Amino acid sequence: MSKYDLIIRNADIATVGDRYRADIGVRDGRISAIAQGLEGQAVRELDAGGRLVTPGGVDGHCHFDQPTSDGSRFADDFFTGTRSAACGGTTTVLPFAAQQRGHSLQEAVDDYHRRAEGKAVIDYAFHLIVSDATRDVTQRELPALIEKGYTSFKIYMTYDDMKLDDRQVIEVLAAARKHGAMTMIHAENSDCIAWLTEQLLDAGLTAPRYHASSRPMAVEREATHRAIALAELVDTPILIVHVSGREAVEQIHWARGRGLPIHAETCPQYLFLSAEDLGIDDADPMHGARCICSPPPRDKANQPFIWNGLASGLFSIVSSDHAPFNMNGPDGKRVAGENASFDRIPNGIPGVETRLPLLMSEGVLAGRIDVHRFVELTATNPSRLYGLYPRKGTIAVGSDADLVIWDVFGEGEERTIENAMLHHAADYTPYEGMKLRAWPAVTVSRGRVVWKDGEFQAEPGSGAFLPCLRPRAPNAGNPLQKWI
Numbered sequence: 223m224s225k226y227d228l229i230i231r232n233a234d235i236a237t238v239g240d241r242y243r244a245d246i247g248v249r250d251g252r253i254s255a256i257a258q259g260l261e262g263q264a265v266r267e268l269d270a271g272g273r274l275v276t277p278g279g280v281d282g283h284c285h286f287d288q289p290t291s292d293g294s295r296f297a298d299d300f301f302t303g304t305r306s307a308a309c310g311g312t313t314t315v316l317p318f319a320a321q322q323r324g325h326s327l328q329e330a331v332d333d334y335h336r337r338a339e340g341k342a343v344i345d346y347a348f349h350l351i352v353s354d355a356t357r358d359v360t361q362r363e364l365p366a367l368i369e370k371g372y373t374s375f376k377i378y379m380t381y382d383d384m385k386l387d388d389r390q391v392i393e394v395l396a397a398a399r400k401h402g403a404m405t406m407i408h409a410e411n412s413d414c415i416a417w418l419t420e421q422l423l424d425a426g427l428t429a430p431r432y433h434a435s436s437r438p439m440a441v442e443r444e445a446t447h448r449a450i451a452l453a454e455l456v457d458t459p460i461l462i463v464h465v466s467g468r469e470a471v472e473q474i475h476w477a478r479g480r481g482l483p484i485h486a487e488t489c490p491q492y493l494f495l496s497a498e499d500l501g502i503d504d505a506d507p508m509h510g511a512r513c514i515c516s517p518p519p520r521d522k523a524n525q526p527f528i529w530n531g532l533a534s535g536l537f538s539i540v541s542s543d544h545a546p547f548n549m550n551g552p553d554g555k556r557v558a559g560e561n562a563s564f565d566r567i568p569n570g571i572p573g574v575e576t577r578l579p580l581l582m583s584e585g586v587l588a589g590r591i592d593v594h595r596f597v598e599l600t601a602t603n604p605s606r607l608y609g610l611y612p613r614k615g616t617i618a619v620g621s622d623a624d625l626v627i628w629d630v631f632g633e634g635e636e637r638t639i640e641n642a643m644l645h646h647a648a649d650y651t652p653y654e655g656m657k658l659r660a661w662p663a664v665t666v667s668r669g670r671v672v673w674k675d676g677e678f679q680a681e682p683g684s685g686a687f688l689p690c691l692r693p694r695a696p697n698a699g700n701p702l703q704k705w706i
């Protein structure tokens with residue numbers, strides 16, 4: 223008689239390609255059987271009772287305990303950040319080991335492992351942030367780190383302490399092509415932002431809402447187009463992160479029409495927040511700081527374009543870009559003082575726990591996307607793009623037993639989001655007061671029940687580091703460009 227550590231009975235299983243009713247048997251952290259009427263004994267059984275079961279979420283873009291340069295501090299470390307993720311149905315996170323200028327990538331990786339070890343409660347991999355693209359970095363360090371399982375990196379076209387110029391972007395893309403890695407690009411035009419910021423500050427327009435005026439859509443559209451052109455030149459795939467609105471969507475649509483392998487990510491803030499959330503009057507100037515992130519939330523009229531991009535296949539992934547800073551205290555949003563101008567307020571909002579419930583409720587249950595697309599955007603595609611598939615991001619025999627059992631609420635029974643019910647360490651959520659029709663009832667991470675019926679149940683350090691595979695073969699691309 224087969225013996226399992228865990229059996230989940232009566233699951234309504236949804237993957238990218240399938241939906242069916244079955245039991246799931248788990249042994250040694252992996253799914254070892256899927257069958258109707260699964261025979262055998264288990265140390266523990268859970269009855270899903272016909273409820274929807276999806277793969278645990280893979281959050282391909284979040285920031286925990288990342289060093290900063292302005293005296294601010296991320297509210298979440300690897301314990302509180304991964305706890306929050308687990309309670310929101312996410313079982314794998316990919317935060318960033320960020321290189322400091324003048325330092326090696328390896329130092330960033332070593333430092334980030336120290337920050338994660340003994341704290342993470344779910345599995346994690348690291349993206350790199352390349353902020354100093356020297357010859358040594360692109361030709362020696364990156365290839366060596368790709369070999370060791372750090373196969374994706376983010377580069378910035380803005381932020382003074384991290385941005386690369388076009389030549390440096392090309393050097394990084396060429397390294398990604400040669401060694402089969404994935405480059406994520408933060409696309410905003412730095413000089414435009416600097417000039418606009420100066421004009422706004424000179425005119426005394428300093429409140430948080432002018433953050434949006436300093437980074438209008440044209441700034442993102444231009445940089446998105448440029449990133450696409452540079453990737454085309456080098457003949458390598460890229461992923462444009464946190465796409466915020468219609469004009470950047472149009473650039474990606476145009477690139478896809480040319481057959482270019484341009485992937486795109488969006489985030490809940492561009493579906494549920496708008497420029498109005500940065501403050502519509504100056505009565506409580508700091509209130510809008512809670513929604514300062516970059517790119518900024520756009521006009522409400524932009525939101526349907528992002529939803530359409532999710533439904534149509536334009537977007538490959540939905541990530542949280544969780545980057546939490548406290549509203550209260552000296553090292554969060556107020557790090558530069560009570561009346562600091564918008565350009566001195568840390569960029570970023572919390573969202574690792576609300577990503578899946580928001581998308582399940584307002585995407586799937588509201589009929590904007592189907593459950594298969596939900597799984598693809600939130601788990602399967604991030605796993606594929608970053609070299610974790612099929613270990614992560616699906617429900618299949620041999621895959622890690624990372625699963626979510628969903629509670630779906632009827633009319634009038636919605637769950638209202640309150641910061642007090644979340645498990646991050648941030649002192650607010652930008653989604654306070656929103657009513658949702660679904661929430662994870664149970665999260666299983668590598669066979670361990672880490673969240674059940676309102677209780678978090680995992681030990682710090684129980685999550686494991688995941689080396690990533692190369693998402694594609696080295697030197698893949700047009701053979702005519704082999705000389706690159």
Ligand code: DUC
Nearest residue numbers: 408515516545569570
């Ligand atoms: N923008 C980023 O690029 N990273 C973190 C948060 C943000 O708003």
Ligand code: ZN
Nearest residue numbers: 408463464516
């Ligand atoms: Zn970014």
Ligand code: ZN
Nearest residue numbers: 283285543545
């Ligand atoms: Zn980010």
